[in-house]
Amino acid sequence: MSFVVARDIFQSYGTRPILQRVNVTVEEGEFISIVGASGCGKSTFLRLLLAQERPTRGEIRVAGAEPAEEPGRDRGVVFQRYSVFPHMTVRDNIVAGESFRTRWGMFSGAAKRAARDRADETLRRIGLDHVADQYPATLSGGMQQRLAIGQALTAKPRILLLDEPFGALDPGTRLSMHDFLQDLREETGMTVFMVTHDLEEGFKLGDRVLVFDKPRWDPHDPNAYGATITYDFDARDGGIPFQRIKEDTHVFRPA
Amino acid sequence: MSFVVARDIFQSYGTRPILQRVNVTVEEGEFISIVGASGCGKSTFLRLLLAQERPTRGEIRVAGAEPAEEPGRDRGVVFQRYSVFPHMTVRDNIVAGESFRTRWGMFSGAAKRAARDRADETLRRIGLDHVADQYPATLSGGMQQRLAIGQALTAKPRILLLDEPFGALDPGTRLSMHDFLQDLREETGMTVFMVTHDLEEGFKLGDRVLVFDKPRWDPHDPNAYGATITYDFDARDGGIPFQRIKEDTHVFRPA
């Protein structure tokens, strides 16, 4: 049995279908990159994986368990926005990654000191140690996003869901975040789903690259059909992909 | 006399220097890409160019005129966020690019119809014609940003300032936006400043690539010095840059 199994997922909002017939299985430890046109439903798919929403039809199982009812500690997430807590300092945001699971949501005494030390170590790795006592609002967008990633990773989830996490980072930082992410993956062996707009990044980090697209297109009503996985690339062999075409598409991307 | 001349710009917030000794001259019609580490002051420099802020020291002149006192129609801008008007439909957002300069900020009668037709044409080019009557909040982040660019271009500014405009776009749309931008540049011959995190994009679109970085770095107080232009690449010759090192930097970027 595969680690993550999405079976025949349909999702619509109101009468408008967003996703249709999405099937995918993922092994434990795999890194899945997800690409696709803007607005095609990538974030929606991530919300379903996260159990933040339930699909209209179909189900998603992790490690053979019943479909999750709500987001939990096994699935970490970094959104495009609002992924850090504005009322906590940068350091406390990292500590929250460990402390929120406790009864009161905070540590005290020795545990607190230890968590702070671990947080400072994490901050050093993501290059935010010099702003540890500032509040997120004083950071640039890029730094905020780095913090959000650090925070999610601190909780050591089994599956990590990333929604364009590096979209706002400059290339240098982006590269160091790639390393950081890969290090942590090796340590924890977690499974990652990452939505990205950068194909190169997708292929670099991912073991597989899933392409979401509308298999059918009604020129009179562009919203008539939902998207599904049209390609599932194997990206492991250092960029020489082994292609498996999953669905015929006759939609051509502009340019 | 060059078209845009920034002379000896210093900018600090409170006591914290952000930019120091920034000197640059730009000819009319040049496309300037700006890259640099996150938080180093690229957006700040753009705000100065826009005349949204005035520098602590130094001055910026456009076409030899006195330094501008406030943003105006000669400088278009697309920010990372809040660049579209949430209370107008997608089409009206484009029309605003033309109508805001009028006395009442709107057209009526035949002018209105003509403007709407032009707006629909623009929307077709940026691939938003199918959502012309929706409100921006119903669009995905990528579509919103496309709209913002379309709107700014509709006003046909002489200088266009872009702050990571394509950061949230998927590669396909990004490519078509590149084309769109280049078409419009040819038509209007406007001067463009674009902040980007994607070096490749910077070199592809830019005639020159400016790199902002801190020339000095105090390990005990990372905020002691501001950033300046450390490199000024000539990017015209199809990616074979002619480098002019402007300032020695002994800061090494992580990774």
Added chain:
Amino acid sequence: QDRTEFRVAWSIYVGWMPWGYLEDSGIMDKWAEKYGIDVEIVQINDYVESINQYTAGAFDGVSATNMDTLSIPAGGGVDTTALIVGDFSDGNDAVILKGDGELADLAGKPVNLVELSVSHYLLARALDSVGLREADLASVINTSDADMIAAFATPDVEAVVTWNPLVSTILEDPNAKSVFDSSDIPGEIIDLMVVNTETLEANPDFGKALVGAWYEVMGLMAAGDEDVLTAMAEASGTDLAGYQAQLASTQMFYDPADAVAFTQSAELPATMINVAEFLFDKGILGVGAPSADFVGIAYPDGSVTGDEGNVQFRFDTTYMQMAADGAL
């Protein structure tokens, strides 16, 4: 100065209900027309506000008690004439105790009343009569008349001083006992129609119209006209029987001659001195007032109590006398 338009304010109280009837029935208009003027009678819900408005100059006349006339308009430098002496309270105001007891038992108890009102004056007189002082009470709690009935129903209230129709409603409670009322000090709480002295002097027709209309209604009431009384009863929120019960504890001067006689009596100056002393004692006459004699009060015979150089309150029987003589 000569004017033809006048505004008079009144508020709901048993002895002042005729003012509402005057306006509604058209009797006022009839009399005003007779003298070629226009008089508007306006009901104000809040009694104190109506006097304040008069004092500020928004009205030419207002229904008020002798005590409040002395403290507010007269104390405020607005020379005021008591045009009509309509009635005096003869049981309408009462000190009511919860449970068994008598007046002397007030000692050590909190008393709820509208502070600085005629109720307060009644309490002071009541305490006098049994040799107590206000300091012997646990406290005096200022309580809005509108909420007096609800207040009496709460457990922490032990005694109230108030007026009709509240008194009769409170006395419906078998637990309530009246231990002192205004019939014990007859003629001291007087209900008036007071008008601005200057206005009256410049426009005698205004006084004539008001007095003429008033006594026409008095005649109807004295004759027991049920329609008239029912209208007044309803306007005051009760029924005919209830209103008549209230009238029973009010010494109405249906006959203008009675009013003239009362105003000219020797007791009136004595009462007014009492009232002025009470007001001074409570600090109501203002900080500028060196003594209880600060404001002068003139009587029909020309005598004055208080400061002769500062007469601001005049009892004048001229117009009531005209009514008595049928000269209107």
Added chain:
Amino acid sequence: MRLINRHPGRLTRTALVALPFLLAFGAYAIGSDIRLTANPSDKLLPAPSTIAETAHRLFTMPDQRSEKILLWGDTAASLIRLGLGVGISAVLATILGLLIGLLPYVRATLAGFVAVVSMIPPLAVLPILFIVFGLGELSKVVLIIVGILPFLIRDLSARVIEIPREMIVKAETLGASTFVIALRVALPQLLPRLIQAVRLSLGPAWLFLIAAEAIAAERGLGYRIFLVRRFLAMDIILTYVIWITFLAFMMDMVLRWLSRRLFPWTEASL
């Protein structure tokens, strides 16, 4: 599942919505019963059936003297005053809110003054208002305005200041004048908030209306309540209170609906 993610079904939801109303009604009924058992002529908490009878009478039977149904006359009088007071306040607050929020000069001049004036307890200066504006309709409308305008101005100007600077700058780069920015950028974004603010200030507006009517009026809902309060006619008071509550609630609903109708973009979202 976390409580936070647990949503009641359709039926449960209806039951839950009704629950607190039923509990409140039950508590009243029991309290009333206890008092009426002790004293059958108790006026304070009339039996629900008595209130229903009174309500029926008030809504349908004309007054003997005037041959009009008093309740409707009172309602009309009060609603006109309320509408004028709130309407004028809303218009003034929108204009002043825009000016204060957008223009640094006006902000410097008025922000502090409005902040201080908004602290003055309007009930305490009532006598002055009556002198200046008379005892007629005007003074009641003015009391409502004095009571809610400072709050509205403060709320709306804060909202204008909250408009992201980027959006204003964008409009400037499109060549918009201050006037166009006010008219086409700030105003449309302010209007939904205006409706919100008006909804919030309806409570105080009713309060001031009732206070004003208590002091000088010949009709009106507050006038009637104040009049019968002296006799503790709680059946009438409660009928009027329920009626006022109903009216206020309907107004709130209408405003909410209006906001959704007029400003679809505030609802629409990803």
Added chain:
Amino acid sequence: MRLINRHPGRLTRTALVALPFLLAFGAYAIGSDIRLTANPSDKLLPAPSTIAETAHRLFTMPDQRSEKILLWGDTAASLIRLGLGVGISAVLATILGLLIGLLPYVRATLAGFVAVVSMIPPLAVLPILFIVFGLGELSKVVLIIVGILPFLIRDLSARVIEIPREMIVKAETLGASTFVIALRVALPQLLPRLIQAVRLSLGPAWLFLIAAEAIAAERGLGYRIFLVRRFLAMDIILTYVIWITFLAFMMDMVLRWLSRRLFPWTEASL
């Protein structure tokens, strides 16, 4: 330059801030002068100098009867009532706001009820409050609570609902229970808004305090105002009004300062 971008200098700014206050003072002084010329003992608009004398006397001279300085006693009594009423409301509103905002079940149960209750004019149901809570201090505190609690609950629960869903989901993925989300995510983000809401509701709170003190009290700022209204002692009333305004303004300042001190993250921004 556009008006929108024109900022007054330091000096101009000070002058502009003072301007409306001076104008208001001037208007009063002239109005007062006109009335006093007509009638030197007019009480309605006492001369500013008279008010200053009265104020001086009220603040420093003990009352002849009680030998205490009445103003300070009134102030203490009122502030205690106000503090209790607002404090209790704030605590209740925070708890209920969190529950309603976070938990769909509680929201279904209470949101509608609170919306309806917030429409009831509190002044009209005063008699019931008296019976239930007596005429003592309790009833005054309760009137304040009844007056401002529904508003506070609605405002705070709306703010909780406004917390981006992403943030709640993020907390869930960090293993936070509903309680931890309430305590560590929602509550800290609610507190600055609580201070805002309390600042907004201080106006109504003063109003209800004054109304309650007007109805039954032995001391208090509202009591004194309504008492001396009986002899139109406008100099005392105005002194008290100015004093209340000053107190209210100071409270507002303190709350704003507190908000900045306690929640630096709301101010800090790029």
